[in-house]
Amino acid sequence: GDSVTQTEGPVTVSESESLIINCTYSATSIAYPNLFWYVRYPGEGLQLLLKVITAGQKGSSRGFEATYNKETTSFHLQKASVQESDSAVYYCALGGITGNTGKLIFGLGTTLQVQP
Amino acid sequence: AQTIHQWPVAEIKAVGSPLSLGCTIKGKSSPNLYWYWQATGGTLQQLFYSITVGQVESVVQLNLSASRPKDDQFILSTEKLLLSHSGFYLCAWGFGGGAREQYFGPGTRLTVL
Numbered sequence: 001g002d003s004v005t006q007t008e009g010p011v012t013v014s015e016s017e018s019l020i021i022n023c024t025y026s027a028t029s030i031a032y033p034n035l036f037w038y039v040r041y042p043g044e045g046l047q048l049l050l051k052v053i054t055a056g057q058k059g060s061s062r063g064f065e066a067t068y069n070k071e072t073t074s075f076h077l078q079k080a081s082v083q084e085s086d087s088a089v090y091y092c093a094l095g096g097i098t099g100n101t102g103k104l105i106f107g108l109g110t111t112l113q114v115q116p
Numbered sequence: 117a118q119t120i121h122q123w124p125v126a127e128i129k130a131v132g133s134p135l136s137l138g139c140t141i142k143g144k145s146s147p148n149l150y151w152y153w154q155a156t157g158g159t160l161q162q163l164f165y166s167i168t169v170g171q172v173e174s175v176v177q178l179n180l181s182a183s184r185p186k187d188d189q190f191i192l193s194t195e196k197l198l199l200s201h202s203g204f205y206l207c208a209w210g211f212g213g214g215a216r217e218q219y220f221g222p223g224t225r226l227t228v229l
Contacts, residue, residue: 004159036217046206046220091160095216101175102148102210104218106160 006107021077023092034096035075118143120221139190139207147209149190155203
């Protein structure tokens with residue numbers, strides 16, 4: 001079936017350290033998968049962080065990057081130097097299901113805690 | 117700018133009681149609308165989608181229903197709550213089919229006792 005698996009949290013890193021949150025997907029019924037990272041900061045709603053709809057392309061936002069790798073079915077989120085304000089819950093999501101459902105398939109979310 | 121408002125922010129309800137959650141989108145004409153649900157410790161699951169007023173399709177059966185009485189309004193309801201309905205409910209809007217991102221509201225936290 002279609003599913004998303006991401007790094008189990010919580011993930012704790014120190015400020016200015018690098019970060020990678022792994023995301024792999026299975027898209028057995030989706031011809032052209034689209035991939036997204038969403039983020040929920042404390043006290044706020046779920047926000048789109050970045051998206052990539054073409055295999056081999058990279059998306060970036062707020063210093064975060066993710067490359068859509070069709071061969072490894074991965075979409076890992078990376079940041080070279082995290083800040084305390086990056087503490088949040090990060091969700092990898094899979095879209096591209098044909099028809100009108102517009103369904104996004106989410107991973108369980110990864111809680112990131114950045115220590116000062 | 118588009119805004120999405122959900123009400124109430126939080127609810128504590130008894131098993132067997134009715135429920136109505138609402139969502140309003142301003143600044144977008146005729147968007148696709150979605151309801152998602154997240155149980156504690158679980159992932160977000162799509163429950164319903166609507167591409168036009170008066171038409172709602174169910175994706176997951178959870179003894180809930182949804183309606184779209186106006187272009188900018190989406191309602192989630194049930195006549196009898198179950199313990200398993202507890203969780204976080206998110207309304208979202210988007211355009212087109214699956215090849216597009218969605219934008220989420222702040223959510224409603226529901227606790228069923």
